[in-house]
Amino acid sequence: MQEPSLPMQIPAFRQVHSGHGVEWWSSAWQLLFQRGAAVTWIAMCFIAMAIYGLLHLFSLLGVIAAHITLFVFAGGLMLAARKTEAGTAPAVGDLFAGFSQSLGPLAIGGALLMVAALLVLSAATVAGIGALSGAASGALSGNLALLAGLGATTLLVALVSLILLLPIALAAWFAPALIVLRRQPPVEALKASLLACWANLGALAVYGLLWIAFAIIASIPLGLGWLVLAPLMVLSTYAAYQDLFEAGGSGG
Numbered sequence: 521m522q523e524p525s526l527p528m529q530i531p532a533f534r535q536v537h538s539g540h541g542v543e544w545w546s547s548a549w550q551l552l553f554q555r556g557a558a559v560t561w562i563a564m565c566f567i568a569m570a571i572y573g574l575l576h577l578f579s580l581l582g583v584i585a586a587h588i589t590l591f592v593f594a595g596g597l598m599l600a601a602r603k604t605e606a607g608t609a610p611a612v613g614d615l616f617a618g619f620s621q622s623l624g625p626l627a628i629g630g631a632l633l634m635v636a637a638l639l640v641l642s643a644a645t646v647a648g649i650g651a652l653s654g655a656a657s658g659a660l661s662g663n664l665a666l667l668a669g670l671g672a673t674t675l676l677v678a679l680v681s682l683i684l685l686l687p688i689a690l691a692a693w694f695a696p697a698l699i700v701l702r703r704q705p706p707v708e709a710l711k712a713s714l715l716a717c718w719a720n721l722g723a724l725a726v727y728g729l730l731w732i733a734f735a736i737i738a739s740i741p742l743g744l745g746w747l748v749l750a751p752l753m754v755l756s757t758y759a760a761y762q763d764l765f766e767a768g769g770s771g772g
Contacts, residue, residue, distance in 0.1 A: 530708055531698065533716040533764045540763055541726030548755035551601065552748075555609045561751035564600065564615040568593045569750070584634065591630025592618040594696035594754075601758035602701060618700060625699045629706035636688050644681040690717035697761040716764050727760070
């Protein structure tokens with residue numbers, strides 16, 4: 521008689537102080553230039569974004585495929601980051617490792633995130649249309665107060681949308697690494713990522729503020745700085761994953 525399978529536990533993570541947000545970027549910089557890996561990392565990120573952009577040209581199915589493919593690419597990049605950390609030079613082909621090792625779970629994870637984001641954006645669109653209809657009615661009836669409230673309502677809808685999209689982004693951050701490196705099912709990986717990020721909002725805030733500064737700097741020279749910032753974003757995500765999930769501790 522086959523024993524019933526027990527539900528898989530969410531992997532333990534640790535809570536760190538806000539200064540770790542700086543350390544994640546520092547570790548990423550070291551990994552990028554380890555064993556002359558920078559050129560390979562730049563090439564992998566460029567190819568990933570080029571394919572992502574090309575898929576968007578093929579109507580709705582292309583957009584769906586693009587978002588799922590990007591999540592699968594993220595899994596391959598996490599495997600490449602593990603190789604880099606171990607002292608092995610990554611290869612461009614590592615970008616596609618997720619297709620051969622964890623395609624199903626990665627595709628499901630990407631699809632779940634896309635559906636969640638679409639639900640939020642759809643609700644925001646409906647609310648926005650309602651606000652515009654109300655403003656149009658106010659303008660036709662001469663109700664200037666109702667018309668004046670349009671800007672505030674639109675801003676509120678946008679703000680609520682961003683707040684609702686934040687948990688989705690947090691759930692996405694570590695999920696590819698948890699799927700390919702810890703063999704977590706997609707739902708558990710998304711939960712663990714969300715909980716770990718929520719428990720480390722201080723470090724995440726520092727990390728995010730630094731990202732904003734780096735993004736501004738990277739955009740100045742015709743956007744060429746993104747050739748370096750893109751792989752740094754990937755490697756800093758891996759560094760954060762290692763710090764929270766592989767360094768011991770408890771949580772979740």
